Amino acid sequence: MLKDLFVKKRHYATLPSAVKSSERDQKSQSVPEKDIPKGLVEKCDGCGALLLGKELQKHDFTCPHCDYHFTLGADRRIRLTLDEGSFEEWDASLTSVNPLHFPDYDKKLAKAQEMTGMREGVVTGRGTIAGIPLAMGVMDSRFIMGSMGSAVGEKLTRMMERALAERLPVVLFTASGGARMQEGILSLMQMAKTSVALERLHEEQLLFVTVITHPTTGGVSASFASLGDIILAEPRALFGFAGRRVIEQTIRQKLPDDFQTAEFMLKHGMIDEVVHRKELVHTLANILTIHSAKGWKHGNGT
Structure with a gap:
């Protein structure tokens, strides 16, 4: 199918x-x-x-x-994907602090906010595709390489919980260098927190689609990015946990040239399809239409 x-x-x-x-x-x-x-x-x-x-x-x-x-920023991605004028942002003011008093982290956050016009590395909210309502999250690699700190994990978790309350399917565009080292174990905890929130969506039979964009690595690839009911990816997007050099030094072997690309992951069964950006909206509309027709939109699917 x-x-x-x-x-x-x-x-x-x-x-x-x-x-x-x-x-x-x-x-x-x-x-x-x-x-x-x-x-x-x-x-x-x-x-x-x-x-x-x-x-x-x-x-x-x-x-x-x-x-x-x-590379697309979150604002441009939203405009390309959702029906015009349909987006309603959630938790726009949520941002990280410096819980571990990491040197110069406050300055790094301020610089990223000034450069991108965003408060954090992900934008979440509600919109429609082909008239079908959904919750959507878009990670932005311009904001400290899309790293996942406490605020990113919290925004994603709140999005999933609100989608659960409103019986909405979820589409999430991932782009990240992994957990944000300046927040230490607090950033790593977001892997478990978001995964637990996703499990509640799965239990209620609500659809979760991930779209892998370049790059998606580290703790993000090892948690919610890999937990989609359907996993799509843009062509040649990097998708993996550790970097090529680290793996080659560990296993003492040369890796294939296309290792960790979307095409490599498709070949090895890690994702469902590589979709050109021009085809993404049509593909997502197809998925959401089938999802709605089956009754899963209201948690009644089998």
């Missing part, structure tokens, strides 16, 4: 066919980077092409030449 969820249907604008790829490449790389105003043009980390911001936006911030998926 799962194979039917991932039927590809593209509904997005593309470049005119009359514009050849070689011409696009020439145009995109003809202007020196130093002469380009910030934000007007972005350089693709996949193929090195220089892309106009408007072109990137038209392609959902993926490279039209090599399909490289640019």
